[in-house]
Amino acid sequence: MNAPTETLLAPSFTAERQRQVAAALRALIPAHAVLFNEEDTRPYECDGLAAYRQLPMVVALPENEAQVAAMLKTCRDLKVPIVPRGAGTGLSGGAMPIADGVVVSTAKLNRIIKMDAYSRTAIVQPGVRNLAISDAAAVHGLYYAPDPSSQIACTIGGNVAENSGGVHCLKYGLTVHNVMRVRMVTIDGEIVELGGAALDAPGLDLLSVFIGSEGMLGIVTEVTVKLIPKPQLARVIMASFDDVVKSGNAVANVIAAGIIPAGLEMMDKTSSRMVEPFVKAGYDIDAAAILLCESDGTAEEVEEEIGRMSAVFEASGATRIEVSRTEAERLRFWSGRKNAFPAAGRISPDYYCMDGTIPRKNLAQVLLRIEEMEGKHGLRCANVFHAGDGNLHPLILFDANVPGEFHRAEAFGAEILELCVEVGGTITGEHGVGIEKINSMCVQFSPLEREAFFGVKRAFDTAFLLNPDKAIPTLQRCAEYGKMHVQRGQLKFPDLPRF
Known part of the structure; x- marks a missing residue:
């Protein structure tokens, strides 16, 4: 998404302060790893949410854990905010710099430390790419299961x-289900290990607290991940439906039948027509929606499960069912879903990718409401999502060069997130909150719940220097957003349970 001029924030640091911080960091790590000239820091001004940009004061690229610890202690003493950064593929602005802060990139911490085929684990540094883990484990017949669309680049x-x-993720889980241990550095420079090599670790389960904390609690220096055997066989069903309600019901029917597919994705007509010319995956572009449903395991298991899933789809009103016959065809079916985001660039100058999660039973209802919102906001929306766990990824199409369209896209996205909360879901599934959804947190959570979040942050970062002003909104921000009556503490949708 291109950045409208009004979201480009001017530097708010002095040259003297910049020199002070850069000199302090250059005393700890090699001089070439501390960047402060604009031509060097400009590539770090945003992450994958390019609509929001901020030039960082300094960028540091430590090369080992000791350097990370020393840098954090120094930044704490200098009261310098820190923004951790991986590959910059995030879509919520979580890695957008703080104006007078330091971006700490883990790009140089990119070693696979140990690959253990017997325990089916790998110990890696944070800068290792997601897909590189599976590539390295392939010789042992293993792989790392979580596979975001950016897996070729994300760390x-x-x-x-x-x-x-x-x-x-429907069958194999999210990152939190596939990480056993994290080694991290706190703002005080203390090295802490969370989790362990065993199935359970003593004490509080702080590993689950840390995973998904968006860089607000510490900087990762080492991760132990689970590896699983590559299945003998995998096949994909591509099912077409002439009605989004039928496709939504089909998703619920598959799960209700006791089937947990390896993957269960949905794409609406706008998405399939957007993707098909780009990758030629063989999608039915006349269908109102298509489902991609994968089975993996032994040949016998896959044959039996494909039969059961096909029967469910037929009973749910599928107009066409096609099953991959070869591995190449399976990958071709998936290529369209994996390339939905770049395909959007062929039909629209800009797109805004949302991320919310809803109960599966509400899929059809939410899709129909989003269709109504298209008319209200005067913008198109292509829907691609992880249907099996209700994780929506609407792609709002707009042109940032047309005055007002970016703001309409933002309003459209905020309304989708509020709809997710209204039907009993949540404002994010896997993209995080960052700065993009921080206002929507006012809708999702009460003041007491948000204060509990701040309490967790204080326990790790009393100075509030690690990725500040991200993910958790203040009471004042929520009041300004206008979704809470501050005097009486009333919330929108008060009857919904708060997670």
Whole structure:
């Protein structure tokens, strides 16, 4: 998404302060790893949410854990805010710099430390790419299950920060289900290990607290991930439906039948027509919606499960069912879903990718409401999402060069997130909150709940220097957003349970 001029924030630091911080960091790490000239820091001004940009004061690229610890202690003493950064593929602005802060990139911490085929684990540094873990484990017949669409570029450190998922998370889980241990550095420079090599670790389960904390609690320096055997066989069903209600019901019917597919994705007509010319995946572009449903395991298991799933789809009103016959065809079916985001660039100058989660039973209802919102906001929306766990990824199409369209896209996205809360869901599934959804947190959570979040942050970062002003909104911000009556503490949708 291109950045409208009004969201480009001017530097708010002095040259003297910049020199002071850069000199302090250059005393700890190699001089070439501390960047402060604009031509060097400009590439770090945003993450994948390019609509929001801020030039960082300094960028530091430590090369080992000791350097990370020393840098954090120094930044604490200098009262300098820190923004951790992985590959910058995040879509919620979580890695957008703080104006007078330091971006700490883990790009140089990129070693696979140990690959253990017997325990089916790998110990890696945070800068290792998601897909590189599976590539390295392939010789042992193993792989790392979470597979976000950006897996060719995103790093495991960023995956830990956002609790990333992917198209196979329904069966194999999110990052939190596939990480056993995290080694991290606090703002005080203390090295802490969370989790362990055993199935359970003593004490409080702080590993689950840390995963998904968006860089607000510490900086990851080492991760132990689970590896699983590559299935003998995987096949995909591509089912077409002439009505989005039928496709939504089909998703619920598959799960109700006791089937947990390896992947269960939905794309509406706008998405399939957007993607098909780009990748030629063989999608039915006349269908109102298509489902991609994968089975993996032994040949016998896959044959039996494909038969059961096909029967469910037929009973749910599928107009066409096609099953992949070869591995190449399976990958072709998935290629359209994996390339939905770049395909959007072929039909629209800009797109805004949302991320909310709803109960599966409400899929059809929410899709119909989003269709109504298209008319209200005067913008198109392509819907691609992890249907199996209700994780929506609406792509709002707009042109940032047309005055007002970016703000209409933002309003459209905020309304989708409020709809997710209204039907009993949540404002994010795997992209995180960052700065993009911080106002929507006012809708999702009460003041007491948000204060509890701040309490967790204080326990790790009393100075509030690690990725400040992200993810958790203040009471004042919520009041300004206008979704809460501050005097009486009333929330929109008060009858809904708060998570």
